[in-house]
Amino acid sequence: MVRPPRRPAELVGKMFFAREVVHLGLLTRNDLRSSAWRQLFHNVYADARLEISHVMRARAAASWLFPPGCAIAGRSAVALLGGPQPRPDEPVEVLVEPSARFGPVAGLRIHVANWREGEVFRVDRAPVTTPVRTCWDLACWLDVVEAVAHIDALLRRGVTDHAELTAYQRRRGAERGVRRFAEALQLVDGGAESLPESRLRVRLIRAGLPRPVTQHVISRQGRFVARVDLAWPDRKVAVEYDGLWHHDAEQFHRDRRRLNQILGDDWLVLHVTAKRMAEDFDGVLTEIRTALATRRPR
Template structure:
């Protein structure tokens, strides 16, 4: 049996939980169909104050009340609803990580901006509402991975114009390519390059796809996980330079 984070969530809920506990946070995101943490990361649990549960090795316990209807069941596992899950990750994670996880649920159509905005309206004036509003202002369901979301949010928070996600480039009405992030009016795009050595065929397909748009005068900048971690200021400088030069020629 392969042990995954979701498997560990199910085991914890089945064998450890007393009444008044629910899978929450990033673990709930995974059970609801969004991004899944690594198998070895702690299972996040929301616990009613009256439950008096924990600490337990392998679990990250958050003590807080929930409102009626904010916990449902997937099979027999109690899980916070999509709206409550997004509320919790907005409070528990930094803004970049929170947006990335909410993006993953919106991308999978588990929830949507209208539902989350309505939920925010119910929590106005509560502690954490402003943080949740900040996260919602940055959410974009077009992102197809956590790294793409993190890249977009960091770009926007650095003061650059908000890019379009998964922009489709056409020539004479026919599909040419799709890019992760783009400023279409300036023909500047940014691609996040993941660990393509695990899939060399995908690497070649992506490079061929991007080569098709060079003839249409697009500038395509590539960002790796290493540059995200070690040289993000350099990445921002390159994007600013590309945008500035394109504006100067318009």
């Protein structure tokens, strides 16, 4: 008969440092190999019944792995600042000062660089790069489309703003990375409601299209009719990004009804799906470019 794995009440629903619980006699190293526990990092475990998020993994890493001179950074910092989270299994991004000599560690993506005083603060006791420093790192580490999408998310959360980022750019002077940061700042827009919408907007602009208005409100005789993801109001052309929400039948019908209401006002609404973004962006670009070219400014 197979014995059920040991589940001390003190560890149920918790993350913990293996060395500590073994020292206290709550578990043995052999117990940790059972199906009751899930390894997150070396010596860091969790109750296997917990639904682990990227933020939880980041906090666990900061609690039990980081020496002084380390901070959660990049997309992981965006998540702790209230923005979108990477997948739970994606590496936690860490900014490490050269003097810390930390890593490599499985499950962490380590970036070695100095930070200035005031560029790291505490979020729920975890060291995290400030919003401004996070935006700088995103611009330096990611391609411009991904960087802008995540900076957009922070702007939308209100944890920083364009003026603060511009002032930070000036303080950086001619340092390495300033050009990438400046390029990102020219493209950011806190009106974007999702990463895919931001990615679509930036790719369209970089392809030479006029800059669209984000979350444009369409009204009729002063009354709200609809709000569209991207719009060129002078030509009455709108673009809607259709993400995974279309699996929700009620949401699908609500959105289609909303968009149908603006057709009587001579708006042209184009739809872009995740599949087409990934596999047929040139086709999407051609359709939008044609729509804009055939519409006279109003």
